[in-house]
Amino acid sequence: MTAVTTDPKVDKPDGVRSTGTGDARRRLPRIPDRIRQGGLPYLLLLPAVLLELLIHIIPMIIGIVMSFRQLTQFFINNWGGAPWSGLDNYRIAVDFDAPIGEALLHSFLVTCVFTFFAVGLAWLFGITAAIMLQESFRGRGFLRAVFLVPYALPVYAAVITWAFMFQRDNGLVNHVLHDQLGLTDQPSFWLIGDNSIYALIIVSVWKGWPFAFLMLMAGLQNIPRELYEAASIDGAGIWQQIRRITLPSLRPVNQVLVLVLFLWTFNDFNTPYVLFGKSAPESADLISIHIYQSSFVTWNFGSGSAMSVLLLLFLLVVTAVYLFFTSRGRKGADA
């Protein structure tokens, strides 16, 4: 566990220009001119491209091919020989009047709601904590370290602990809410039924906000103190300073942060799987578990792959649109 330092050499967030490379360039020994001038950049990129191909691109293409096949338990032994099913898997997935499509749509909507609240709250806690810890005070280093604990813990161990705490009869949550504070008439269920979504959001926020805190804290280091001093001389209050200086200056950090949090949260598999097992309650039926169930529990890998591809397309579109719109306002921030 390391406390975060205020090292000015911390990585600059996306959007902050790096200095030119011309000054630092030195002659590289023992590399023929031809390679150095034409091929070196590609040579340097090669390992990353190969790994990207092996780890992401090729499995993704295989997944896409699988989505056009009728890949059930009858063919997994020789899945290259599974019959082509054209667009059938996609038709079934998007037929929202039929049970499979209806369940997928429900799961998608649950995931949207979950992501909205989980990301929103994680960001809110992150920014609040980062701003509160911006000023130096006694114990700041300790608090920063403590705030990062959820981010440092192994996910499985952390979530299983939450699962114990959410148990109805012996869990800490009901012990506090019901036994000690008397806020509920009877102990509530958190891992089954309608409350499950709250449990999921709570755990996800607890897990996600330290990352937001870390990124935003790094971003805050880059805001010149003089801006705040000038603003307070001009009579700006704390809220005005946050609205007019802090948030606009953090824009590039937030742009990346929200995107990454969105993608992580939308695809989160570990949290619901550890909390609920392979069959999540309806109110917390996230799409990641839903697709896992369609593939690995019901052994219909073609259908599961089609759902995955649809999810991929959705995330691609959302990400592209998000980046397009957030980039438009960047020129001012880049200056």
Add this chain to the structure above:
Amino acid sequence: MRHLRAAAAVTLAMSVAAGVTGCGGGTSSAGGSNESPKTLTYWASNQGPSIEADKKILTPELKKFEKETGIKVKLEVVPWADLLNRILAATTSGQGPDVLNIGNTWSASLQATGALLPWDDKNFEAIGGRDRFIDSAVASAGKEGEPPAAVPLYSLSYALYYNKKMFADAGISTPPATWEQLVTDGKKLSKDGKWALGAEGANLSNNIHQAFALGQQHGADFFDEQGKADFTSDGAVAAVKQYVDFMAKDKIIAPGNAEYAQNQSLTDFAKGRTAMVLWQAAATTFAAQGMKPEDWGVAPVPVPSGAPGTGKQTNSMVAGINMAVFKNTKNIDGAKKFVKFMTSDDEQKILCKTYGSIPPVKAAQSDAAFSAPELKVLRDTLATSAAPLPQVPNESQFETAVGTAVKELFADAAAGTPVTTESVKARLEKAQQTMQQ
């Protein structure tokens, strides 16, 4: 610049989202060979209290086999939760063990993949013949009318465990033999924060096991003769409703049991919080929880009336572990020898005694150890009143669909939402619709 950004955005999104697609794959050869006659890889399912314990139990036996045949067996004990996915991965990639354990309820599903060696008469002959095994155990090793995909290794069935002291305190002298008696006794036992019956409401497999046995008693099979799902028959609806009603209507199961999925009901029983539990071979768990053998008794799972038997008097599914051989093994003769060794009378006695299960091999059952009260009930149930779960290729789907329906009905019952014939039927209807035929 904008194009670059768009390209970067697309690349980033593809990279991140790619994590949700894709699976490995490959093919496996159609038949076994004897390329590596001196080695075997064996995936054993975790049967004992821990992986390490299993290794300790199995290693001496494997050494014995090595001494007899000269074949070295490389053992890997696989946790239960990982086993099915590991098998799927092995089936898909063709990179698996030579011999493995499977949950017997998966037999027909795995049989459908074509990856496992079919145990036709010739193969059965190589391990001493099909007649050595009890019929119900062989019936749980694959689809009817086809050569089994596996050989029974350890068998189990359900029994009713009851707390003698709690029964005596409530003035009940004998364990209930019918469901009506169980509810009557249960109402006497459910008081002062204690409850009559434990359940694992969020455990899909356990829900299926209970619903299936009750379904048999109501004349329901959950699948028709063509193998199509039939979850909404009157019998199936009545069976599921009867099980959930123990909590919803009869109030003999604690509402908290609706979220149990990790054997908490056994802890409750061992701690004297519930008086009865329906389980397979629970003795070792009770002992581990500090309960003395004399504190609990065991009886057959209740039936609607009369004594347990076949058909409507069925009171358990055939539980257990089967042993299968991957078709693409490079030591087919050695694999068969190993199966023969593990299902030999002597090994069956040793292993089943250790694990507290019943040998599916008839000759091994004669050992005195299997006549102890608990094992005798399990053994008799297995021999006379247990039926295998539907041996259909989409059994795994059935477990998930109906198991989830029961879980949701328990959640309703626990939350005080009425559980009616209509609401049960609606849940089962939904489960049936999700079964992709």
